[in-house]
Amino acid sequence: MTSIRRRTLTLIIGLMLAGLALISVLNLHDSNHEIAEVYDAQLAQNARLLQGVMRMPLASEEHSDLYRAFNLALSEAVPRVDGHPYESKIAFQVWNRRGQVLVHTASAPSFTSPPSTPGFSDVTDLNNRHWRAFLLEDKQNDLRIWVGERDDVRADLVERIVRHTLWPNVLGSLILAAMVWMAIGWGLKPLADMAATLRARHSGSLEPLHLTPLPSELEPMQAALNRMLAQIQEVLGRERRFIADAAHEMRTPLAVLRVHAQNLLEAGTEQERRESLEFLIAGVDRTSRLVNQLLTMARLEPKATAALHSIDLAQTVRDSLAQLTPWLLSRNLELAFDVIDSPCKVVSDAAAIDIAMNNLITNAANFSPEQGVITVQLNQSEGFYHLSVDDQGPGIDEADRARLFERFYSRGNAQGAGLGLTIVNTIATRLGGRITLVNRPEGGLRAILSIPDGKPLDAMQRVTRQPPKR
Known part of the structure; x- marks a missing residue:
């Protein structure tokens, strides 16, 4: 089994990583939603700004000049020093009631027929590029204003947000893991000290432990170990007493039995052999009683009370x-x-x-x-x-x-x-x-x-x- 420190750290780091992953997923979902809301609002706002410009009270020939000026300005929306790479990914188109294109950007997708459903929609152009679009109908001027934005603009922004938030979280998690490792080591130091003390003790040492100061969680463990050591000392003491008593008390009966056995071998008459045999039997009986009494004493000596x-x-x-x-x-x-x-x-x-x-x-x-x-x-x-x-x-x-x-x-x-x-x-x-x-x-x-x-x-x-x- 692994150490308590490693098990605890694995659990804590695992929970931290799981929590970080869950928070990252929720942040990604929320970021996508909020970015979509902001960009959709900008699309709708750009469409209405363009509507306001198209409603300017001008003569017919002036409207044509306005449309040419718009197209000329929008055709220059390419990455330049004073521009932005995203300009080519944002497009505008305006149709009149006859379906003629009045204003459009160079990057705008081509349509076989003008879109007819107002509001937001997702569009895929002929180059298999995905657009998020907003169509505004101006029935007063018989205009359809379409504003679109490529999806990779939003995806790039989400990627940047995730990248700028994920790496600090990962780095912070590593630093926090190192701090948790040191904190767990400091918290488990009393347990490590107790383990080191036990390893350093001689195998035959039965002296009680006196570790101070000791956390309250380890005090019952030390008390239990000391009780166990005391019980072992008591058992060994009883064993030594039993061996000493048995050796002391059995010496004389065994010597007497040997004398009776010798007398039995040396007996010259049947009467002497019978008397020696009777003495030998009596000595065996006495030795048996002595052994039984010694065993009874050994069973009765433990302090633990029998089942009552x-x-x-x-x-x-x-x-x-x-x-x-x-x-x-x-x-x-x-x-x-x-x-x-x-x-x-x-x-x-x-x-x-x-x-x-x-x-x-x-x-x-x-x-x-x-x-x-x-x-x-x-x-x-x-x-x-x-x-x-x-x-x-x-x-x-x-x-x-x-x-x-x-x-x-x-x-x-x-x-x-x-x-x-x-x-x-x-x-x-x-x-x-x-x-x-x-x-x-x-x-x-x-x-x-x-x-x-x-x-x-x-x-x-x-x-x-x-x-x-x-």
Whole structure:
């Protein structure tokens, strides 16, 4: 695609030339019309002047002398030093009632019979020359006065007018085009400066643009570019964190799996091989959970909010618990769900809530004793839905409470990856709520996920509308 400057200039020059052509055509039409009107008036005026001379009260012999004097004077109408080239292109003829020619110029066209229609007419002579003529009938003196003018007189005048007006217009258009070119270049200079700045930047540079002064039309473009660069930096940062976390956390499990594999190869009895194989399977399961948690964290980190829809929070929790029930039963654990009677409609992300429930239930199951009961409750107060998960485990120490939401911090669970509560905390923040951990008086831990009962809140609303602590 051509440059904006060239496209704009082509459009402007094209419109200018089209306008000039239209104006020239209109000027030519108007010039022809006005010239025709003026020359026709002169023809009529010359005919009446000649009529006035022919009406002079003279004797018969004096009229003959007058006609001879006229013809003699008109016969000298040839280009001379004191004459004009157009004299031979203007003709006069006068006939009497008998059709005899009384007065005529040498250049006048020949007629087989005198014209009989008064007024203006177009005539073509024997030499194929075109005349514009005017015939005046003088019935008082039985005269017909004919005055004619060749068309090339008018055509030459129109050509001169067009030539004298067209060339200045063309020259002025060229000068105007050069001025428009420079004006467009000056107007597009900020855009050219931005393009030059972008071309000069290193391919790996992600620093924001700070071009000043900047026209108002380019400010949204600079802001959009800076947002895109910030998003790229964020994506690269998440990628680096994910790679660093994965490399850090996968190193130990892989080393443990290698030890179990070596023990399996070196086992001397069936019992030792079986134990090594069980350890190897458990290590693979733990590594799988670690990978899944890392991928979940990677999906949850972007700042952009997922598509939010109106959902039934109670039904969403029921669906999550239905998926987890067989797994809990296999671990000899019971599940109880207590929900309020009123509808639990919220605008939220069902997938995110499902992930949070999976992590909270898994965390409760890891710390619950065999034959234990995990209780899930859903209630509403002060503009929030509170989803609590209770276990019958040992609870938490106050010294460890602040660290439980750190990445890869796992307390008292050798099979944990240390990411479950971090994921839940990320989801709660994205949905405008929070996660709270409290020890139950009767023993065990209660994890409370508080979700706004309306649309997700912005940062300022979160400061002024925090869920109550339990």
